[in-house]
Amino acid sequence: MTEATGIVGEFFSLKEATDAELLTMQCGDFYEFFGEDAEIVSDELDLKVSQKSSHGSSYPMAGVPVDDLTPYLKALVERGYRVAVADQYETDSGHAREIVRVVTPGTLLETSDADAQYLAAVIDGSSGSETTSADGDAYGLAFADVTTGRFLVADADDVDEALTELYRFDPVEVLPGPDVRTDDELLDLVRERVDATLTLHETEAFAPKRADHRVREQFGTETVERLSAAEPAVAAAGAILSYVEETGAGVLASMTRIQAHHGNDHVTLDATTQRNLELTETMQGERDGSLFATIDHTETSAGGRLLKEWLQRPRRSLETLERRQDSVAALSTAALARDEIQDTLGEAYDLARLASKATHGSADARDLVAVRETLAVLPRLAETIASNPDLADSPLAEIVERPNREAAAALRETLAEAIAEDPPSTVTQGELLQRGYDDELDEVIERHEAVKEWLDTLAEREKRQHDLSHVTVDRNKTDGYYVQVGKSAADGVPDHYEEIKTLKNSKRFTTDELEEKEREILRLEEQRGELEYELFEELREAVAGRAELLQDVGRALATVDALASLATHAAENRWVQPDLHRDDRFEIDQGRHPVVEQTTEFVPNDVRMDEDRGFLVVTGPNMSGKSTYMRQVAGIVLLAQIGSFVPAKEAEIGLVDGIFTRVGALDELAQGRSTFMVEMSELSNILHAATEESLVILDEVGRGTATYDGISIAWAATEYLHNEVQAKTLFATHYHELTGLAENLPRVANVHVAADERDGDVTFLRTVRDGPTDRSYGIHVADLAGVPDPVVDRARDVLERLREEKAIEAKGGGSTEPVQAVFDLGSETMRTQNQGQDGSQAQTPATTDGGPAGAGGGAESGEDDDQAIDPEVKAVLSDLESIDVNTTPPIELVTKVQELQERLEE
Numbered sequence: 001m002t003e004a005t006g007i008v009g010e011f012f013s014l015k016e017a018t019d020a021e022l023l024t025m026q027c028g029d030f031y032e033f034f035g036e037d038a039e040i041v042s043d044e045l046d047l048k049v050s051q052k053s054s055h056g057s058s059y060p061m062a063g064v065p066v067d068d069l070t071p072y073l074k075a076l077v078e079r080g081y082r083v084a085v086a087d088q089y090e091t092d093s094g095h096a097r098e099i100v101r102v103v104t105p106g107t108l109l110e111t112s113d114a115d116a117q118y119l120a121a122v123i124d125g126s127s128g129s130e131t132t133s134a135d136g137d138a139y140g141l142a143f144a145d146v147t148t149g150r151f152l153v154a155d156a157d158d159v160d161e162a163l164t165e166l167y168r169f170d171p172v173e174v175l176p177g178p179d180v181r182t183d184d185e186l187l188d189l190v191r192e193r194v195d196a197t198l199t200l201h202e203t204e205a206f207a208p209k210r211a212d213h214r215v216r217e218q219f220g221t222e223t224v225e226r227l228s229a230a231e232p233a234v235a236a237a238g239a240i241l242s243y244v245e246e247t248g249a250g251v252l253a254s255m256t257r258i259q260a261h262h263g264n265d266h267v268t269l270d271a272t273t274q275r276n277l278e279l280t281e282t283m284q285g286e287r288d289g290s291l292f293a294t295i296d297h298t299e300t301s302a303g304g305r306l307l308k309e310w311l312q313r314p315r316r317s318l319e320t321l322e323r324r325q326d327s328v329a330a331l332s333t334a335a336l337a338r339d340e341i342q343d344t345l346g347e348a349y350d351l352a353r354l355a356s357k358a359t360h361g362s363a364d365a366r367d368l369v370a371v372r373e374t375l376a377v378l379p380r381l382a383e384t385i386a387s388n389p390d391l392a393d394s395p396l397a398e399i400v401e402r403p404n405r406e407a408a409a410a411l412r413e414t415l416a417e418a419i420a421e422d423p424p425s426t427v428t429q430g431e432l433l434q435r436g437y438d439d440e441l442d443e444v445i446e447r448h449e450a451v452k453e454w455l456d457t458l459a460e461r462e463k464r465q466h467d468l469s470h471v472t473v474d475r476n477k478t479d480g481y482y483v484q485v486g487k488s489a490a491d492g493v494p495d496h497y498e499e500i501k502t503l504k505n506s507k508r509f510t511t512d513e514l515e516e517k518e519r520e521i522l523r524l525e526e527q528r529g530e531l532e533y534e535l536f537e538e539l540r541e542a543v544a545g546r547a548e549l550l551q552d553v554g555r556a557l558a559t560v561d562a563l564a565s566l567a568t569h570a571a572e573n574r575w576v577q578p579d580l581h582r583d584d585r586f587e588i589d590q591g592r593h594p595v596v597e598q599t600t601e602f603v604p605n606d607v608r609m610d611e612d613r614g615f616l617v618v619t620g621p622n623m624s625g626k627s628t629y630m631r632q633v634a635g636i637v638l639l640a641q642i643g644s645f646v647p648a649k650e651a652e653i654g655l656v657d658g659i660f661t662r663v664g665a666l667d668e669l670a671q672g673r674s675t676f677m678v679e680m681s682e683l684s685n686i687l688h689a690a691t692e693e694s695l696v697i698l699d700e701v702g703r704g705t706a707t708y709d710g711i712s713i714a715w716a717a718t719e720y721l722h723n724e725v726q727a728k729t730l731f732a733t734h735y736h737e738l739t740g741l742a743e744n745l746p747r748v749a750n751v752h753v754a755a756d757e758r759d760g761d762v763t764f765l766r767t768v769r770d771g772p773t774d775r776s777y778g779i780h781v782a783d784l785a786g787v788p789d790p791v792v793d794r795a796r797d798v799l800e801r802l803r804e805e806k807a808i809e810a811k812g813g814g815s816t817e818p819v820q821a822v823f824d825l826g827s828e829t830m831r832t833q834n835q836g837q838d839g840s841q842a843q844t845p846a847t848t849d850g851g852p853a854g855a856g857g858g859a860e861s862g863e864d865d866d867q868a869i870d871p872e873v874k875a876v877l878s879d880l881e882s883i884d885v886n887t888t889p890p891i892e893l894v895t896k897v898q899e900l901q902e903r904l905e906e
């Protein structure tokens with residue numbers, strides 16, 4: 001790349017050896033970037049670029065002081081760069097450098113962000129490669145958070161499930177396996193759904209045997225066997241371990257435990273639903289206003305992380321949920337004890353993160369003080385819990401007893417004896433450790449303190465002995481230790497004073513004895529610094545060796561914190577403990593929306609769903625509160641399935657295995673998919689993935705296309721959900737025609753959000769009542785929104801006429817006569833009307849539940865018509881006739897109808 005020699009040459013040859021986008025190389029007290037790297041860094045971080053000449057050429061150079069590297073690295077990594085760091089070391093002939101670390105988004109340790117920071121690997125084991133698993137799990141995933149040592153593996157049956165897991169863990173960096181790498185469609189989806197850097201790690205690291213070996217080496221053979229994770233997931237875990245090792249993050253030792261994340265223990269929440277329910281951020285991408293921000297009252301960042309994890313991974317196990325509920329119930333009544341617990345938790349630091357720092361060797365003495373103080377929190381919590389009868393009887397007691405309390409106390413004791421009360425953040429200059437911790441150190445400290453004492457009292461002694469005034473003793477870099485005497489007294493100094501400097505008002509002297517003491521104190525300072533550092537490192541290693549214990553204690557504290565947070569929210573907002581069961585029943589009395597109730601005078605509403613009433617068609621005017629009502633149901637069920645109390649007067653919740661939602665898509669247009677296409681692919685996902693035990697929320701399905709198609713799709717989807725999937729469903733719609741379904745489908749019931757209309761004024765009551773409504777008040781909303789009066793008035797006229805005709809407009813084809821499709825509510829059939837110029841009408845019956853209902857009339861509409869029909873149109877009609885509506889899946893049906901329509905238009 002260049003003929004540069006010396007430092008610049010060394011830089012470029014290291015750069016060639018790494019696949020990181022940027023390299024920084026230590027040169028003495030600075031880390032330098034050269035060439036293009038210097039320019040990139042200067043653009044990104046506003047660093048000054050200078051020129052470095054080498055071999056007759058000059059190269060851009062930008063640098064940061066060694067001690068300031070961390071924030072720059074962090075900033076670069078957050079902008080998506082992978083940065084190699086080359087450290088300098090001494091050789092016989094001078095200095096050399098080698099790459100010690102590649103800092104990447106997923107291996108950045110220096111994060112101050114409280115959120116989890118997952119590195120993920122995903123493997124497609126279904127494509128007949130070596131990683132194909134025997135039991136058919138198609139995708140394997142692994143997730144590791146190097147900042148806390150958390151490590152999970154997950155199996156996924158198909159690509160959607162794999163994407164759902166990725167979205168759920170929201171990794172910052174993803175390592176796609178060999179087959180995933182060549183799957184452009186999947187990579188695009190990953191890019192679209194997950195805001196992560198994609199890194200191509202060496203293919204061999206994903207090889208099943210090698211990966212399996214690595215995982216066993218790290219976590220032990222028994223653990224791996226107990227995991228019962230499929231091969232692709234283990235391979236993904238192995239790839240992560242290899243990557244963390246290769247990037248030199250040095251935290252492998254903090255990864256002490258591997259856990260299987262079983263999708264079937266968890267409620268399925270696909271990526272769309274997690275977004276639609278605004279779990280951790282609103283549709284606009286803001287944290288405030290999300291469900292998490294609303295219910296989060298945690299004191300510690302680890303507690304916050306855990307609560308968020310609960311929300312993203314609700315559970316299905318009744319036992320787990322009831323245990324959490326019991327703790328929340330106890331904590332919500334024991335208000336004083338809860339306050340005390342939260343105050344105590346306020347003193348805790350992030351133990352899992354501290355453990356990772358210790359393993360990596362980057363923890364300083366203050367970090368070890370934080371470990372000590374946090375370890376002290378556990379017994380205090382245990383005491384508060386034990387002394388309150390309600391809490392003592394709850395599962396909380398077991399949570400705080402679970403970690404090895406003795407080992408924790410012993411480690412705390414060691415740290416208390418070792419680390420100074422208020423140590424500095426630098427670890428090489430002494431004053432880190434307490435007296436009495438180490439005999440040799442005590443001796444050095446004693447000698448050091450003695451010389452310090454001699455120096456501190458020297459000025460007084462000199463004053464007295466030589467009768468001098470204005471004497472001070474000090475040190476600086478150039479003069480070392482000196483005695484400074486005011487000018488007026490400077491002539492009277494004794495002979496053995498040797499002048500070293502004259503200042504404006506004083507003179508500086510030294511003496512043989514002072515020089516001797518100076519040498520001594522420098523020697524002792526160095527000795528003390530080195531000895532303390534050595535002892536400190538031993539201590540840090542001892543802490544690193546107890547990473548698993550620290551993670552256990554950290555987990556216990558986080559769990560208590562998350563439970564106390566749920567209790568606080570429940571107590572402050574009058575939430576109640578839902579009665580959980582495995583039946584097919586929701587019975588919510590005066591439910592409220594958990595987020596909207598915070599900012600609105602909320603009108604509570606009931607929800608009743610059971611075996612005979614599993615599908616609610618929700619109608620009501622625009623703006624009346626249909627979406628809010630349905631999201632409220634989803635929110636309450638979700639909260640119930642994290643073990644939380646819920647916003648209601650009383651609630652019975654039958655556990656669900658998944659929550660699926662389809663609501664208006666706002667943000668996908670930019671990605672080149674039409675709104676309707678997105679709507680249909682979401683619907684398709686739901687129809688495939690939901691089960692009898694799922695909760696499905698559909699908001700306005702079919703709205704993104706022509707009315708006629710829209711109703712047909714909504715109708716067919718309802719039938720399919722009702723008959724085949726049998727999921728508990730809430731379906732909000734403005735197609736009032738759908739309310740007719742209740743008469744034919746036994747589990748469908750109509751509810752509507754009521755509005756009151758008096759003298760043209762509409763009042764939204766926000767009350768949900770049984771039965772359908774047939775009014776939209778859309779024009780009223782248009783009026784409210786400021787649409788000009790002539791438009792609003794004309795719209796009213798048009799509506800009036802449409803109502804009279806009970807007609808729904810449908811598109812006619814090309815040169816043929818305009819066609820109207822009429823939905824006859826009375827007979828529940830669709831009829832098409834061909835309007836001749838003379839106004840005569842040819843009517844064709846077409847059933848809604850099967851027979852052809854296409855535009856343009858049927859083939860049997862009479863000879864005359866037959867002759868008039870264009871052969872192309874005829875072909876379309878015959879294709880239409882050949883479709884078997886009863887056996888064709890809904891989405892295919894829609895696609896076919898669309899295709900036929902397009903052909904007609906042509």
Ligand SMILES: Nc1ncnc2c1ncn2[C@@H]1O[C@H](COP(=O)(O)OP(=O)(O)OP(=O)(O)O)[C@@H](O)[C@H]1O
Pocket residue numbers: 596600601602603604605620621622623624625626627628629766767
């Ligand atoms: N039960 C309630 N109590 C108080 N305010 C409510 C209630 N339900 C809904 N709202 C408020 O009413 C407004 C409209 O609600 P929402 O968006 O749910 O209506 P919608 O019927 O789905 O409307 P559209 O059909 O136009 O999509 C929102 O601002 C919401 O906060």
